Amino acid sequence: xxxxxxxxRFLPGGPLPEPRPAGPRSSPVPYHRPRFLxxxxxxxxxxxxxxxxxxxxxxxxxxxxTLPWNAGYAEVINAEKSEFNEDQAACxxxxxxxxxxxxxxxxxxxxxxxxEFLTGHYWALFDGHGGPAAAILAxxxxxxxxxxxxxxxxxxxxxxxxxxxxxxxxxxxxxxxFVEEKGIRAEDLVIGAxxxxxxxxxxxIGRELEASGxxxxxxxxxxxxxxxxxxxxxxxxxxxxxxxxxxxxxLSSEFTPETERQRIQQLAFTYxxxxxxxxxxxxxxxxxxxDDLGQKVLFRDHHxxxxxxxxxxxxxxxxxxxxxxxxxxxxxxxxxxxxxxxDHQLRVLDTNIQLKPFLLSIPQVTVLDVDQxxxxxxxxVVMATDGLxxxxxxxxxxxxxxxxxxxxxxxDPHRFSELAKMLVHNTQGEDSGATGEGQVSYDxxxxxxxxxxxxxxxxxxx
Amino acid sequence: xxxxxxxxRFLPGGPLPEPRPAGPRSSPVPYHRPRFLxxxxxxxxxxxxxxxxxxxxxxxxxxxxTLPWNAGYAEVINAEKSEFNEDQAACxxxxxxxxxxxxxxxxxxxxxxxxEFLTGHYWALFDGHGGPAAAILAxxxxxxxxxxxxxxxxxxxxxxxxxxxxxxxxxxxxxxxFVEEKGIRAEDLVIGAxxxxxxxxxxxIGRELEASGxxxxxxxxxxxxxxxxxxxxxxxxxxxxxxxxxxxxxLSSEFTPETERQRIQQLAFTYxxxxxxxxxxxxxxxxxxxDDLGQKVLFRDHHxxxxxxxxxxxxxxxxxxxxxxxxxxxxxxxxxxxxxxxDHQLRVLDTNIQLKPFLLSIPQVTVLDVDQxxxxxxxxVVMATDGLxxxxxxxxxxxxxxxxxxxxxxxDPHRFSELAKMLVHNTQGEDSGATGEGQVSYDxxxxxxxxxxxxxxxxxxx
Numbered sequence: 001x002x003x004x005x006x007x008x009r010f011l012p013g014g015p016l017p018e019p020r021p022a023g024p025r026s027s028p029v030p031y032h033r034p035r036f037l038x039x040x041x042x043x044x045x046x047x048x049x050x051x052x053x054x055x056x057x058x059x060x061x062x063x064x065x066t067l068p069w070n071a072g073y074a075e076v077i078n079a080e081k082s083e084f085n086e087d088q089a090a091c092x093x094x095x096x097x098x099x100x101x102x103x104x105x106x107x108x109x110x111x112x113x114x115x116e117f118l119t120g121h122y123w124a125l126f127d128g129h130g131g132p133a134a135a136i137l138a139x140x141x142x143x144x145x146x147x148x149x150x151x152x153x154x155x156x157x158x159x160x161x162x163x164x165x166x167x168x169x170x171x172x173x174x175x176x177x178f179v180e181e182k183g184i185r186a187e188d189l190v191i192g193a194x195x196x197x198x199x200x201x202x203x204x205i206g207r208e209l210e211a212s213g214x215x216x217x218x219x220x221x222x223x224x225x226x227x228x229x230x231x232x233x234x235x236x237x238x239x240x241x242x243x244x245x246x247x248x249x250x251l252s253s254e255f256t257p258e259t260e261r262q263r264i265q266q267l268a269f270t271y272x273x274x275x276x277x278x279x280x281x282x283x284x285x286x287x288x289x290x291d292d293l294g295q296k297v298l299f300r301d302h303h304x305x306x307x308x309x310x311x312x313x314x315x316x317x318x319x320x321x322x323x324x325x326x327x328x329x330x331x332x333x334x335x336x337x338x339x340x341x342x343d344h345q346l347r348v349l350d351t352n353i354q355l356k357p358f359l360l361s362i363p364q365v366t367v368l369d370v371d372q373x374x375x376x377x378x379x380x381v382v383m384a385t386d387g388l389x390x391x392x393x394x395x396x397x398x399x400x401x402x403x404x405x406x407x408x409x410x411x412d413p414h415r416f417s418e419l420a421k422m423l424v425h426n427t428q429g430e431d432s433g434a435t436g437e438g439q440v441s442y443d444x445x446x447x448x449x450x451x452x453x454x455x456x457x458x459x460x461x462x
Numbered sequence: 463x464x465x466x467x468x469x470x471r472f473l474p475g476g477p478l479p480e481p482r483p484a485g486p487r488s489s490p491v492p493y494h495r496p497r498f499l500x501x502x503x504x505x506x507x508x509x510x511x512x513x514x515x516x517x518x519x520x521x522x523x524x525x526x527x528t529l530p531w532n533a534g535y536a537e538v539i540n541a542e543k544s545e546f547n548e549d550q551a552a553c554x555x556x557x558x559x560x561x562x563x564x565x566x567x568x569x570x571x572x573x574x575x576x577x578e579f580l581t582g583h584y585w586a587l588f589d590g591h592g593g594p595a596a597a598i599l600a601x602x603x604x605x606x607x608x609x610x611x612x613x614x615x616x617x618x619x620x621x622x623x624x625x626x627x628x629x630x631x632x633x634x635x636x637x638x639x640f641v642e643e644k645g646i647r648a649e650d651l652v653i654g655a656x657x658x659x660x661x662x663x664x665x666x667i668g669r670e671l672e673a674s675g676x677x678x679x680x681x682x683x684x685x686x687x688x689x690x691x692x693x694x695x696x697x698x699x700x701x702x703x704x705x706x707x708x709x710x711x712x713l714s715s716e717f718t719p720e721t722e723r724q725r726i727q728q729l730a731f732t733y734x735x736x737x738x739x740x741x742x743x744x745x746x747x748x749x750x751x752x753d754d755l756g757q758k759v760l761f762r763d764h765h766x767x768x769x770x771x772x773x774x775x776x777x778x779x780x781x782x783x784x785x786x787x788x789x790x791x792x793x794x795x796x797x798x799x800x801x802x803x804x805d806h807q808l809r810v811l812d813t814n815i816q817l818k819p820f821l822l823s824i825p826q827v828t829v830l831d832v833d834q835x836x837x838x839x840x841x842x843v844v845m846a847t848d849g850l851x852x853x854x855x856x857x858x859x860x861x862x863x864x865x866x867x868x869x870x871x872x873x874d875p876h877r878f879s880e881l882a883k884m885l886v887h888n889t890q891g892e893d894s895g896a897t898g899e900g901q902v903s904y905d906x907x908x909x910x911x912x913x914x915x916x917x918x919x920x921x922x923x924x
Contacts, residue, residue, distance in 0.1 A: 153771055156760075164747055166758035166771045171751075178747040181787045184760060184769050191768025199765070270732060285626055285640040289633075296628035298618075298646060303661070303824045306653025307646050309615055309628045325643045362765045 004417030004449040086128035086218075087385055087444040088135035090143060094120040094224065096150045098158065118154055120226035122146070123448050125238050127385040128218040129335070134342030135218035137205045142220065142341075145200040149193035156189045157227070187229060191365045194222065194233040198341070202361035206344040217335075217343030220363065221252065221383055223450065228371035230381065230452070233363035235339035240383040242368060242452075243398045245376060250394070251366045254386075255339035257322040257331040264331065264338060264358050265302035268321055276353050279332060280318040282310075288317050327390060331358055339363070370452055378405040379452040380416065382423070387445035391427050400426060401449075420447040466879030466911040548590035548680075549847055549906040550597035552605060556582040556686065558612045560620065580616055582688035584608070585910050587700050589847040590680040591797070596804030597680035599667045604682065604803075607662040611655035618651045619689070649691060653827045656684065656695040660803070664823035668806040679797075679805030682825065683714065683845055685912065690833035692843065692914070695825035697801035702845040704830065704914075705860045707838060712856070713828045716848075717801035719784040719793040726793065726800060726820050727764035730783055738815050741794060742780040744772075750779050789852060793820055801825070832914055840867040841914040842878065846885070849907035853889050862888060863911075882909040 095117040122143050128135030156162035162184055164175035172178075198220065209215060219236020232240045234252035242249040257264060261283065268274055268281035275281065283300050296309040299316075310316075324330050331338055332348050332355055339360045346355045373379070382397055392400070404422055408415045427441035557579040584605050590597030618624035624646055626637035634640075660682065671677060681698020694702045696714035704711040719726060723745065730736055730743035737743065745762050758771040761778075772778075786792050793800055794810050794817055801822045808817045835841070844859055854862070866884055870877045889903035 149770075156771065162760060162769065164760055165754075169757070171753045171757065172748065175748070179760065182747045184747065188769040192762065192766055192770035193768070195766050195768055196770060285644045285646065286634065286637070291633045292627075295631070295633065298624060298626055298641065300654065303822075304654055304657050305827065306655070306657055307624065307650040308611075308654035308658060309618065360765075365767065 004414075004420035004447075086132050086135060087387075087446040088126040088128065088132065088139040088218070089124060089446055089448070090126075090139040091121075091123040091448070092143065094122040094143060094147060094150075094226070096120070096147055096154050096157075098154055118150075118158060118226070120224055122222070122224050123383060123450060124220065124222045125383055125385055125446050125448065126218040126220050126341075127236060127238060127387075127444065127446070128216055129337075130343070130346065131214070131216040133209060133212075133214040134205050134216040137208050138201060138218050138220055138341050141204050142197060142201045142222065145204065146193060146197035146222075146224070149197045149200065150190070153189045153193060157186050157193075159186065162186060162189055186227070187231075187367055190224070190226060190229075190231055191367070194224070194231060194365050195362055198233065198235055198361050198363050202341045205342045209342065209344060215345050217340050217346060217359075219337055219340045219385070221385075222363070223251075223381060223383055223448070225370070225450075228369070230368040230370050232366045232368070232381075232383075234366075235341070235361060235363040236337045237386045238384065239386070239389050240381055241394050241397065242379070242381050243401045244379045245402065248394050248398045249368075251368060251381065253364065255337060255360070255364070256329060257336070257338050258326070258329045260338040260360075261322055262302055262305070263360075264322060267358060269302045271357070274353070274357055275321065276351065278318065278348075278351060278353060279321045280316055281321045282316060283320060283322060284316070287320060287323065288312055290317070293317070331355065335359075373452070375452045377410055377453050378402070380405075380419075381448075381450040381452065383448040383450065384423070385444060385446045387441045387443035388423060388427055388447055390443060391439035391441045392423070397423065416449045416451050420449045423447050423449070466876075466882035466909075548594050548597060549849075549908040550588040550590065550594065550601040550680070551586060551908055551910070552588075552601040553583070553585040553910070554605065556584045556605065556609060556612075556688070558582070558609055558616050558619075560616055580612075580620060580688070582686055584684070584686050585845060585912060586682065586684045587845055587847055587908050587910065588680040588682050588803070589698060589700060589849075589906065589908070590678055591799075592805070592808065593676065593678040595671060595674075595676040596667050596678040599670050600663060600680055600682055600803050603666050604659060604663045604684065607666065608655060608659035608684075608686070611659045611662065612652070615651045615655060619648050619655075621648065624648060624651055648689070649693075649829055652686070652688060652691075652693055653829070656686070656693060656827050657824055660695065660697055660823050660825050664803045667804045671804065671806060677807050679802050679808060679821075681799050681802045681847070683847075684825070685713075685843065685845055685910075687832070687912075690831070692830040692832050694828045694830070694843075694845075696828075697803070697823060697825040698799045699848045700846065701848070701851050702843055703856050703859065704841070704843050705863045706841045707864065710856050710860045711830075713830060713843065715826065717799060717822070717826070718791060719798070719800050720788070720791045722800040722822075723784055724764055724767070725822075726784060729820060731764045733819070736815070736819055737783065738813065740780065740810075740813060740815060741783045742778055743783045744778060745782060745784060746778070749782060749785065750774055752779070755779070793817060797821075835914070837914045839872055839915050840864070842867075842881075843910075843912040843914065844885070845910040845912065847906060847908045849903045849905035850885060850889055850909055852905060853901035853903045854885070859885065878911045878913050882911045885909050885911070 096119070098116050098118055124139065124142060126135040126138045150157065153162075153166070155166060155168070161176065161179055163170075164179055165171060170176075201220075219238055220234070221236065221238035221240060222231075222233045223240060224231045224233070230251075232251040234240070235255060237254040237256055238252070239254060240251040242251055253259070265281045265283070268279075272281075281302065285298050288297065292312045293314065294312060296311050298307050299310045300307050319333055322329060322331055323333060327336070330336060332353060334346070334348055335343070335355055338358065339362070341361055343359055344356055347353060348355070368381075380401060382401065388397070400423060401419060404419045405415070408418065412418075424445050424447055427439075427445050429440045558581070560578050560580055586601065586604060588597035588600045612619065615624075615628070617628060617630070623638065623641055625632075626641055627633060632638075663682075681700055682696070683698065683700035683702060684695045685702060686693045686695070692713075694713040696702070697717060699716040699718055700714070701716060702713040704713055715721070727743045727745070730741075734743075743764065747760050750759065754774045755776065756774060758773050760769050761772045762769050781795060784791060784793055785795060789798070792798060794815060796808070796810055797805070797817055800820065801824070803823055805821055806818055809815055810817070830843075842863060844863065850859070862885060863881060866881045867877070870880065874880075886907050886909055889901075889907050891902045
């Protein structure tokens with residue numbers, strides 16, 4: 001199999017990069033600039049993620065344990081990173097130890113050999129803010145959390161129908177029927193494992209950041225191919241889409257202060273002390289000022305999808321909990337995303353108001369049944385950080401993908417990497433003739449292009 | 463225009479009706495059994511809802527005021543109600559007083575004449591539980607709340623773009639641009655008015671029930687046709703669908719303990735005291751028992767869409783916050799719906815545990831742009847309480863609708879009422895040959911059939 005990854009940031013000399021929304025821009029973690037990393041091996045196990053050439057010297061949450069993880073099999077291109085590497089990525093084979101029903105989890109594992117693993121593939125993008133620390137920790141940690149979570153339920157994942165009891169024992173004869181009626185399938189255990197892995201990783205990052213005196217947060221977009229299905233888990237504003245000859249399908253949706261307005265306002269309604277009297281939870285079309293006092297203006301509260309009018313009181317003049325539109329929208333004037341990892345210490349500038357209570361580390365998981373898809377040679381999933389989607393629409397990306405793959409031979413092993421490169425170039429004002437737009441991104445841009453046809457035969461095995 | 467409404471309950475002699483989930487079945491409100499009510503007038507204003515022949519002798523929240531409401535223009539068939547009338551319905555013309563920018567709301571209204579009204583049409587179904595009181599109050603009240611809410615924002619509703627200030631004054635020159643950037647349209651004010659009207663109505667019902675010593679709650683499904691658009695607001699498990707020759711479109715989704723599991727579990731997580739130590743907020747495929755202690759069983763918590771395994775502790779053996787599957791699913795062992803009106807006093811049997819904190823009165827609102835639909839003669843919206851949808855799928859209803867309308871002449875003014883009747887009959891084991899299923903509903907069944915082609919020319923005017 002092959003997959004293409006490319007990232008780039010607008011280089012010095014051009015327009016100034018847009019400021020990131022949160023936290024200090026300098027960080028105690030030194031940046032690195034590996035240009036190209038290309039692996040070769042494909043055997044599972046034996047390679048520790050922390051020994052990947054691009055791994056950061058942070059403490060591993062799986063110290064002293066050999067991880068069944070190999071980042072070396074896939075072609076990875078990693079060039080022209082931003083100064084502080086706020087985007088990070090990881091990909092590799094995911095090897096989950098199989099276990100038979102009834103074998104206790106703390107029992108010694110037998111000799112490591114491929115037959116004892118359920119294998120999958122893993123791709124992840126992390127877009128950092130307030131420094132690269134959280135994104136680096138996530139790139140080094142999340143796959144381990146996921147592997148642990150999957151190993152904890154692997155018997156259920158591999159069963160035709162997950163058993164009520166993980167031991168396989170049947171306490172009540174109707175248990176299979178209860179599980180059947182709830183519609184619980186093996187894929188629900190993978191979704192649960194992804195949800196729990198994000199939470200576990202967030203806890204690890206919180207502890208690591210505190211212990212090392214670092215700060216920062218990151219979004220996380222993860223794709224996992226396992227048993228014929230592609231799981232896309234997203235917490236933040238990155239995006240994954242499926243591009244086929246006659247179809248574009250969204251595989252994720254973005255979580256920003258705007259898309260999660262009602263959840264965030266609801267929380268401020270439940271716990272008004274979180275705003276410390278400094279913010280108003282109400283949304284208005286613009287920030288109100290003295291002249292608006294006493295007038296009836298457009299507003300909406302947590303329970304409203306629609307709009308109404310209210311008479312402006314003094315407390316409505318406070319800074320809004322969510323302010324600004326589109327890419328400018330900020331939570332508590334600080335953060336542009338509402339889900340992600342890290343940010344445990346993040347506070348509103350010059351105040352003690354914390355952002356973390358408003359942030360969710362739980363991803364939304366979408367499942368693509370690749371085995372049912374009648375996959376064609378040029379069907380790909382494009383995963384990218386917001387830097388790409390800010391300047392290219394889904395339709396423009398699909399157009400570029402189709403036109404590139406049509407013009408590049410199928411036997412070129414690097415064509416998906418080249419495609420990822422081309423997409424990034426396209427956000428830099430280069431090759432923009434293809435879309436006729438020529439909008440330029442000043443943000444970090446990272447792109448994975450995952451060909452689906454190479455997943456089905458290899459990935460669905462164990 | 464014409465619309466058809468029909469309701470029916472399985473009559474004594476057949477199988478026993480399924481017990482309603484909550485509250486006492488007897489009620490201090492005497493039941494009534496009007497068989498047929500057919501109106502004729504079509505002029506707006508002057509008719510008070512409380513003077514409708516089927517209105518209940520409850521106190522009107524709009525005492526001493528003549529409501530611009532007329533229930534008499536539409537054909538209404540109301541036959542064979544259930545003993546306690548737990549289903550209620552209302553329909554009529556909605557007349558909203560227009561007001562120019564800058565005219566204060568408390569100013570005397572000028573002589574009533576049609577030009578001063580923005581008119582729409584209103585249909586509503588209320589499926590009561592724990593007695594008919596809340597459903598009757600809702601049928602008599604909600605349209606008044608909606609009219610008030612719409613009158614409060616009518617200048618914005620009628621403007622091309624709602625102004626930032628209801629007065630029309632422009633405090634900041636960029637105000638129209640701010641409103642434009644937020645994408646606020648006139649329809650958002652109607653959605654907001656519907657959301658607020660449901661809340662206001664719920665407050666009124668709470669006060670009225672308390673004052674009269676009555677109990678009960680109801681679901682609410684409302685359709686409003688206004689300025690070329692059909693707004694469908696739903697709080698509960700009734701359903702509205704659009705049926706066209708080659709299309710079936712859902713216009714509402716159901717709110718039950720199952721569909722709102724995460725919201726309900728989240729609330730119990732935030733306020734564990736709401737469960738008084740009697741319930742577990744976790745979901746399991748079945749209720750756990752002593753034999754499960756110490757085993758790892760399937761479960762999910764508020765943050766999970768997927769499933770995982772947990773080791774069973776003693777507290778997991780408590781009765782689950784949400785229990786049962788499908789139609790049997792109950793909130794706190796009591797209620798089958800998670801949104802609606804009323805239920806202010808409802809408690810879990812023999813405890814002091816309240817259900818109201820878990821219930822939302824806010825509807826979800828769907829907008830159908832009828833003017834953009836290229837409406838055909840036989841395009842209809844079918845609104846019905848759960849009694850219909852429990853035994854007929856959307857596809858079966860669409861099949862029945864199409865076949866009935868094809869076989870019945872377009873010039874029959876009663877054909878939509880006859881269609882509604884036929885749909886109800888079909889849930890009673892009559893005419894079931896049409897679907898080949900013959901499933902029988904033991905619940906109340908109420909159906910509106912709203913032809914769209916009669917809306918566009920008349921309803922879009924003022």
